[in-house]
Amino acid sequence: MQEGRAGAERRGVTARVAFALVALHLLLCAALFDPKIHTGGDSVTYMLLAESLLRAGDGYSTQIAPGPPEVHTKYPPGYPALLAPMVAAFGRNFVALKLLSVLLTAASTALFVVYARSGRTRASWLLLALAFAVCPGVIDYSRWMLSEAAFLLVTLLALWQLERDRPDARLGPAFWMALLASVATFYVRSIGALLLAATSLAYLTRREWRKFMVHGVVGAGLTIPWIVRSRVHAGTTSSYLEEFLLANIYAPEAGRLGVWGMTERFATNAWVYATRELPRALAGSDSTWATSLPVAVVAVAVALLALLGLVYALRHRPGAPAYYLTLSCASIFLFQTSVADVRYLVVLMPLVLLYAADGAAVAAKFAGAWRGWLEPRLPALVAGALAVLALGAHAARIPENLDMIAAYRAGDRYAGYHPAVASFFEASEWVGENTPRDASVTVRKPRLFHALTGRRALIYPFSTDRGKVLESVRRTDYVLVDALYQTTRVYLLPALRQDEGYFELIYATDADPTNFVLRVRNAATAPAP
Template identity: 30%
Template sequence: MGIQPWLGFKVLVTLFSAAAVGLSYLWARRLSTPGTALAIGVLLAVGAGVVDVARWELSDPPFWAFTMLALWGFARLIDRDPHRPPSDASTAGPADAAGPPASASTGWKGWIGPVALASGATLLAHGTRSAGLPLVVAGAAWLAWRRRWAWLGVFAAFILPFALFWWARGKAAGGPGYAGYLWYVDPYRPVLGTVGIGGLLSRIAANTVEYTREHLPYLLTGVRSGSPATLLGIAVVLLGLAGWGMRMRRPGVAELWLPLYVGLVLVWPGEWAGERFLLPALPMLLLCAAEPLRRLARWTGRPAWVGAAVVAALVVATLPPLRMQVKYSMRCRAVYGPGNPYPCLSDPWMDFLGLARGVRGRLPADAAVLSRKATLFWAYSQYPSRTYPFTADPDTLLAAARAANARYILLDYMDQVSSMYLAPVLMQRPQAFCVMRTAGPGRATLMAILPGAEQMPNVRSRPGDETVDLAFRACPPEYWASRAAQ
């Protein structure tokens, strides 16, 4: 899209997050009362954790925005469905109470716009993240259940061509997808093997506790630990389950999608768990949690007071974490200066991105690199990259480099992965590598694989936790692009 420099990506992600909040309000306005929709919009707009996720250059806010756009489009179809059940006073929203007559909305001009909107947004969500698959399944299932075959045909026309193309492209490229890591005990330690049914159930239970106790409260208040956060998470989850059961008497796409998406999040490896994965589900979870509260408010005769008190309490709880985030951002700018391309990043991350940007145009045109963050390395260097295999065996790593046609590998210190896998390989077979460029001792280093590396013997057995000082020679000029050779 030509968005440069990288600050543009932060602005883009923030705009997507703001759009997602607005779309969440419009969607909730279709399915619930104006007061409930406004409360959900306010909580999403001021939630310290939601604001925090909005500043990271990640795909989650765009995915959230596209998901809410799709759900809003599907919600607009509810009042155009002549087969919908009669309204129920306990769950009726504005669309139920004042929907247009079926005769005025069921012609092709009445439904083609909302169906195209819902289908196109679902396509964008699925194309942004593979976790959009539950939305595809829920949308297709709801349309088939309502026997809206023309609508389903339009939906399939949007989704199927791209889905088949993307599947074929993935097969041709040969890169591993996220599903390939799903069954590992630890995706960063494949040697531990895969999980069985018992291990999967244990993972679901552990993720349920973690998301309830930490990630959900963090999104709403910016606090992820302590008894108040735990109690808040438990209360929202229990209210949400009760409200979801109430809404399942007349389910729409959102009601079918919620358990599919949350189920996917819960079976994901715990090492990848994080509050950002809850973003798309948060509006629906809040809407479901509001159902029992609305019924309680009607019993008390003070619905506005009950809702206002709940929202006000959560808003007040978000103010201290939100203020800390603002102060932290201002302090980072003061320390690193506005001219630093990577403000507020740790040294290992700055080394990784600096090396990637520094070699742009300086490697041969057909160069490919094995790295820890393949997509980021490609974005900064413009050279193809693939994640190196998580193994400390030199032969396996070199075979993966050959399969990827990669002659270069980047050693980083962003986390423990390179220390677990790349460092042992370098210690066992140091004569197979040379140094292209380094940020300094004990810092990120771009290395090249020398000819005959796969036939070279190991100089030591696989190391344990010991530290070894190694000397690597500098790479010869032919490893650089001809115009940059010294």
């Protein structure tokens, strides 16, 4: 009877804490919301794929480049499937579509409150839950139409169910829920395969043979269809695997890396993530605090504590969370340094916070006479310090963000954008209003440009072979020369200058830096589908 009352009281406390922290999370999401379209291509690609799912017989494809529709194989359909009902209801209303991410991070906050409670003191649990609820990296990705929020939620669901799964031979509801959630992570982002691998490894090391076999067979059976589809249509199981070995995806002619090159990349990326990207996750991706030395020092300390906690877990209680974090960090440290970004850390922040707290408890064991006092308190102090850092960073940037929202509501569509981005948008809008609907355009950001204009778009080759670049450009009717990327200056402009007679300047933006629109004379346009 007493155990029943204690359990009910515990659940009641957990529910009240979850409710309060979700409310706080939503308040911060509202204060830091960005109503504008994300300038990356991934965001609009998810929207286009959601539209594809809504069209009968479309076959999960995109129609961005000149020519027939292209079967899409890079992004699995999980997030577009979640987005599709919103697209059906609101069309291309980006503000409305972003609300899905807000709901997903709010649900993740509630789930973290439940997941983090096991095995921790009440103070440590409460402050860890607070640190996650106000985590700037997570809140930043609540305002973008990207897969991070969905991936975060299904990952937490899988980890929570794995924690509930008893270490015996019985295949109970928690086992099946964890398996299905892990498969869902794969269909949201391909790197979710690492969670499936980590769970299989955990069953293997614990000698839970039945679970190992069932998890492996069912997990493989549910993921193979997407892998086979990708192989059939793209010739590879994942385009990311091809990109791993390239020295630089923005300079393919630099070739591939060997063992020593990959080792150097691992070390470089580990430092980049600890000193540049983790500060952005702890203080905000666009916060000036993230570039300050004190926050960098805090981030390095958090990284070291998380590493200590992870190593301790791998030695004393290895399980799927520890294996998953290890595999994920190895993966992002071996990937392209040129695309290292906080987004890859955001989905790992629940485990980073938990292992940092565990690492603090391990570190306290070496505190000598202070051990007895520090060991139960240091995890809470670390979590509390991170929560204070996050709230301080939010307080510093909320006023500016509210000014941006006010300017946007007053009619400034480019409020808060970098001038180079605003100039690109201005040029894109001009193309959308002043060119034929069946026109095609060479542009550095074809997916974003296509979503803005409805025109077919093609990116130029990243090649110093000017003839190759010109051949590609002449397949389109227009060229938008942007001021966003170095690649435009390195690859596109030299080719255009080599044969200026092929091109006619028809528009230049008023905004600085100037973007140019050129008409391609005698374009060899690909036939329409």
